[in-house]
Amino acid sequence: MKLKCLIVEDEPLARGVMEGFVAEVPFLEHVGSCADAFAAMQLLKDQPVDLMLLDIHLPKLKGLDFLAALQHPPMVIVASAYHEFALQSYEYNVVDYLLKPIAFGRFVVAVNKALDKKNSSVQPLDNPSAGQELQVNVHKRKARIAIDDILYIESQRENVKIVTTSRTVLTRYPISELEKELPASFLRIHRSFIVNKTKIDFYDAHDIEIAGKDLPIGRNYKTQVLETLAGKAGLGSVK
Known part of the structure; x- marks a missing residue:
């Protein structure tokens, strides 16, 4: 490569x-x-x-x-x-x-x-029984993650943290590359955060709350994020 x-x-x-x-x-x-x-x-x-x-x-x-x-x-x-x-x-x-x-x-x-x-490649899988999944490298092993279970993704210094409903997975795969593998139900809200729109509980002009965690909306993303969320039915409440 x-x-x-x-x-x-x-x-x-x-x-x-x-x-x-x-x-x-x-x-x-x-x-x-x-x-x-x-x-x-x-x-x-x-x-x-x-x-x-x-x-x-x-x-x-x-x-x-x-x-x-x-x-x-x-x-x-x-x-x-x-x-x-x-x-x-x-x-x-x-x-x-x-x-x-x-x-x-x-x-x-x-x-x-x-x-x-x-x-540290990501491989989307089509598994009719389990729904879409991602595979990411974690310490030379593959972690399988159900896409529907992902709450949000956070890019840190050396790692990307994938937070799901049941666990947290750390990988070295770049968040910008990971974003390309995710379906339209995910939204980039900040250079360091991607969220699952279906998991949003509350939001306002400054941050989004998912499972009790406040995630900031980046200045360069704000207009697109708010327009997307305002037009999205079935989301949580506005703060």
Whole structure:
């Protein structure tokens, strides 16, 4: 399996170094390089990307602001000369944070993390007796999860937490990839949360309550979420 890789870096020298690194790794496929966030947005619309190597200090729109604007970002490895942005970057569920100048060995460690996430595949099953299911990798074993039992999904730093009516499952599969495997009864409400619309008890303009848990509605998702819920019959009450 190859990861389709996009480089977003405004400095030509640093961009060239990153392109050289990508060329040296057999499981990476370089699909493009962009000098600013807006060019990267267009490329993401035009072709599939598995992994984005993202500089923080971009012209026009900074790297983390660009990441916040993406509703369905690929996996991301952030590169920066400043360590103080690391904690904020992990709030966006990045795979890794690389400090410039980047050593090739450290780069290989980071992209291997991305490959591990990609290989944690999700397989939808059609089982007439049990309904639709997901299979996710959990510590080299497969966990089978009935889709109808899922309450919500939360992306954390290194893991994605799938909370069901009876248990919680932790996997390293990216939430953006998991979202693609879910039916229309699920709704992305935040960069870190997907909810099962049929399990919503209460909601307002700020959060959604499921089984006593308040889940925030992200600013970039609010309009779509509220329009969807307002038109959805059979949901719980408005707070």
